[in-house]
Amino acid sequence: xxxxxxxxDEIQSFANLSLKKKSKKLDELSEQLxxxxxxxxxxxxxxxxxxxxxxxxxxxxxxxxxxDLLNSFSSHIASTQPLMNTYVARKLEFSLFEIMGIExxxxxxxxxxxRNDINFGLFAVNSMDELERLLMAESDPFEQLGIDxxxxxxxxDSA
Amino acid sequence: MKxxxxxxxKMSNKKLQKMADVHQKNLLRFVEMRKATTRIIDEKQxxxxxxxxxxxxxMKSNVPKALGGGMRARLLKAxxxxxxxxxxxxxxNEFYHRMMIILxxxxxxxxxxxxxxxxxxxxxxxxxxxxxxxSGTNFSQFLTKLKxxxxxxxx
Numbered sequence: 001x002x003x004x005x006x007x008x009d010e011i012q013s014f015a016n017l018s019l020k021k022k023s024k025k026l027d028e029l030s031e032q033l034x035x036x037x038x039x040x041x042x043x044x045x046x047x048x049x050x051x052x053x054x055x056x057x058x059x060x061x062x063x064x065x066x067x068d069l070l071n072s073f074s075s076h077i078a079s080t081q082p083l084m085n086t087y088v089a090r091k092l093e094f095s096l097f098e099i100m101g102i103e104x105x106x107x108x109x110x111x112x113x114x115r116n117d118i119n120f121g122l123f124a125v126n127s128m129d130e131l132e133r134l135l136m137a138e139s140d141p142f143e144q145l146g147i148d149x150x151x152x153x154x155x156x157d158s159a
Numbered sequence: 160m161k162x163x164x165x166x167x168x169k170m171s172n173k174k175l176q177k178m179a180d181v182h183q184k185n186l187l188r189f190v191e192m193r194k195a196t197t198r199i200i201d202e203k204q205x206x207x208x209x210x211x212x213x214x215x216x217x218m219k220s221n222v223p224k225a226l227g228g229g230m231r232a233r234l235l236k237a238x239x240x241x242x243x244x245x246x247x248x249x250x251x252n253e254f255y256h257r258m259m260i261i262l263x264x265x266x267x268x269x270x271x272x273x274x275x276x277x278x279x280x281x282x283x284x285x286x287x288x289x290x291x292x293x294s295g296t297n298f299s300q301f302l303t304k305l306k307x308x309x310x311x312x313x314x
Contacts, residue, residue, distance in 0.1 A: 044230045051227035058221070073226060080230075088237050095245040099252070102192060104185025106255050108248075122244035 005096070005122075006108055014097055015107070022101050029094045036087045043083060047076045092122055167266050179263040186256035189249055196246045200239060207235040 005011070014025060054069035099105060167175065214228035 040234065044234055047230045048227035051230070052224060055221045055224040055227075070226075077230070080233075084233065084237060088241055091238070091241045092244065095241060096248065099192070099245060099248055102185075102188050102252075104181070104188060104252070104256060106252055108251060110255055122240060 005092070010093075011096065011100075015100060015105075022097075026094070026097055026101060029090070029097060033087075033090045033094050036083070036090055040080070040083050040087050043076065043080045047073055047080065050076060088122070164262055164266065167262055172267060175263050175267055179260050179267075182256045182259045182263070186253060186260065189253040189256060193246060193249045193253055196242055196249060200242045200246065203235055203239045203242065207232055207239060210235060 014022065017025065050069050050073040054066045054073065057063075057066040057069060167178075170178070210228050210232040214225040214232065217225035217228060
């Protein structure tokens, strides 16, 4: 079965566009993606600034101020997730359009006719909701570092 | 729909040769794009690894600083997973064109095909491609390996 991502109307209609229109569409998507990325980077920078400020406060023994900043950091991370999901969805779409712009591109149906055990990565999701769930469920760098953000705040509080 | 080798088998040699040339050009485009994407993945993975290693070091002395590093790692990881997914589509196209070239060349040489021939064609190479694509998107496995590496460095 062809993954849902490839069967979406906008994906199918892009394949039928002229080279000029494809290029125009790619420019539009690139601009949109850049804006999303800039916003995301800003939010991440803000989060890092908060964490670094918290680190400085902690070093100076200002535990309450550090805790406040870490609380803000924690809520900032939560607010970043929906933007991250949008960024990933847009980047996936842009990447696929870029690949589709290459002469000789074939939809998965061409190869699925030959083999049906191909993994299409994030493109294999069945809906945008599924993509979001996948990203949310994915192991987090914090988890990989053994950091529980809430716990970190409690520990700093008790220090 | 008739199997691909049957459809190709009915074409003239001239038409097959022309078709092979087109697939060859297309193959080169996808090979180049795959190489470029792999370079991007390697670069991002290096950055991600460094980011995580720095965070591990910071963890010992400064947890808030480690959290800041973790935020940067998040974006890098998202970029890596998107690039790996894109690469699986590029590889699919690369394999498709390579397979078509091999099929055409074999037909031109009069190789007899049976229905399983296509599935068994260059099995090792194809299984490598498939397993690489899967590992490219198997997040838990990918990150578990990374975690193990980080722990090794930390010890």
